Amino acid sequence: MSRSTPIYAAMRSIGAYVPPKILSNADLEKMVDTTDEWIVKRTGIRERHIADKDVATSDLAVEAARDAIARAGLEHEEIDLVLCATVTPDYFNMPSTACVISDKLGIRNVQAFDISAACSGFVYGLSIAKAFIESGMKRNVLLIGAEKFSSIVDYTDRSTCILFGDGAGAAVISATEDRDEGIIDIHASADGSYADFLMTPAPGSVHPASCEVIEQGLQYVKMKGNETFKLAVKTLTKDVKEILEKNSIPAEKIDHFVPHQANYRIIKAVGDALKMREDQTVLTVGKYGNTSAASIPMAINDIYEEGRLHYGDLMLLDTFGGGLTWASALLPFAGRN
Numbered sequence: 001m002s003r004s005t006p007i008y009a010a011m012r013s014i015g016a017y018v019p020p021k022i023l024s025n026a027d028l029e030k031m032v033d034t035t036d037e038w039i040v041k042r043t044g045i046r047e048r049h050i051a052d053k054d055v056a057t058s059d060l061a062v063e064a065a066r067d068a069i070a071r072a073g074l075e076h077e078e079i080d081l082v083l084c085a086t087v088t089p090d091y092f093n094m095p096s097t098a099c100v101i102s103d104k105l106g107i108r109n110v111q112a113f114d115i116s117a118a119c120s121g122f123v124y125g126l127s128i129a130k131a132f133i134e135s136g137m138k139r140n141v142l143l144i145g146a147e148k149f150s151s152i153v154d155y156t157d158r159s160t161c162i163l164f165g166d167g168a169g170a171a172v173i174s175a176t177e178d179r180d181e182g183i184i185d186i187h188a189s190a191d192g193s194y195a196d197f198l199m200t201p202a203p204g205s206v207h208p209a210s211c212e213v214i215e216q217g218l219q220y221v222k223m224k225g226n227e228t229f230k231l232a233v234k235t236l237t238k239d240v241k242e243i244l245e246k247n248s249i250p251a252e253k254i255d256h257f258v259p260h261q262a263n264y265r266i267i268k269a270v271g272d273a274l275k276m277r278e279d280q281t282v283l284t285v286g287k288y289g290n291t292s293a294a295s296i297p298m299a300i301n302d303i304y305e306e307g308r309l310h311y312g313d314l315m316l317l318d319t320f321g322g323g324l325t326w327a328s329a330l331l332p333f334a335g336r337n
C-alpha cells in the first residue's frame, strides 16, 4: 500500500462472550422489592448474565477477542493495537485491562490501553481505531468492550441492580484500500456537567479507598435513572438524525440499527423518531440487560451468529452513558460469514 493511497478502517469481524450464570427477574424478586412485571414493563429486561467471583473482566474479554481475531482470519501477532473499553477494569489504576488482555492472548510489544467512556466506550474506541488506521499508524486494531458490571452493582438497590449484566464483545478493525468497506462516519460527544447522573463515586482521587467509602457504599454505581432516561432519548434522537442527514443516508437504507441496550423504552423512542422498522432494530436487552461498553459489540455478534449480518450490510450504532457521553456511528460490516 503506497503512502499516497487513501486508507480506510473496516470492521473485519465480531465476537462476544457471556458468562453462563443467569440472574433472572424471578431471582431479583427474592433479593429486592421488585417484580418481574415492573422490570419487563419499564426496561424490557428478563434476565442478565453474571460472572463468577473468580472471573475478571479480562477473562470475559479474552473469550470474545479470540473469536474476533479468528473470524478476521488473523494470527494474534498481526494485531498492532489493543483497545479495551470498560468501566469495570481488572485493576482500578494499573495495569490497564488492555495490557492484561494482551498478555493473556500472547500479543506482546504492541500499544495497549483502556478507554473510559462508560456505555459509549465501544463507539469511542471505534473512532480511535479509525484515526489510528487512517493515519497509517496501525493496521489491525483489536477493539474490545468488556464489563464485569456486577462488580460495581449494589444488589440491595432496586433502582440499579435490575438493569446491569456482565459480558464482552470484540471486533477487529483493519486497514483497507476499498472505500466501500470503510467506516463512514462517527460522532462522539460528552458533557461533564451531567457527571452526577451516572457515576461510581469511589475509589479514586476524590474518595480513595477507605472504611468510610465501603460503609457508605460509594464503590457502587449510582444513577439518576429518570433524568438519564429523558436526556438519553432527547440526545440520541438528535445525534442519530444528524449523522444520517450529514451523510445523506435515509433511515430506511439502514440494514441494522444497533442501539446501546440500556432500556427497551429508550430504544423504541429513538427508533420511532427515526421511523426505524422493527426488523431493522437489534434487540438484546431482554436477555443480557445493560452490559455497558460490551452491549453494542454483543448485539452485533448476536445478529452475526444468527446469520443475519452479511458483508456490506449497513449498520447504525448509537450509545449513551456515564460522563455523560454519547456517540453514533455509520459503517458497513466488512467481515465474512
Ligand code: UT7
Residues within 6 Å of the ligand: 033, 034, 035, 038, 039, 042, 043, 119, 158, 159, 162, 198, 224, 225, 226, 227, 228, 229, 232, 262, 263, 266, 290, 292, 320, 321, 322
Ligand atoms: O446505560 C447508560 C444509560 N442508562 C440509561 O439510559 C438508563 C436510564 N434509565 C432507565 O432506564 C429508567 O429510568 C429506570 C428503568 C432506571 C427507571 O424507570 P423509570 O420509569 O424512570 O422509573 P422511576 O425512576 O421514575 O421510578 C418510578 C417508580 C418509583 O417509585 P415512586 O417514587 O413512583 O413511588 C421507584 O421507586 O418506580 C420505583 N422503582 C421500582 N419499583 C419496582 C424503581 N426501581 C424499581 C424496581 N421495582 N426495580
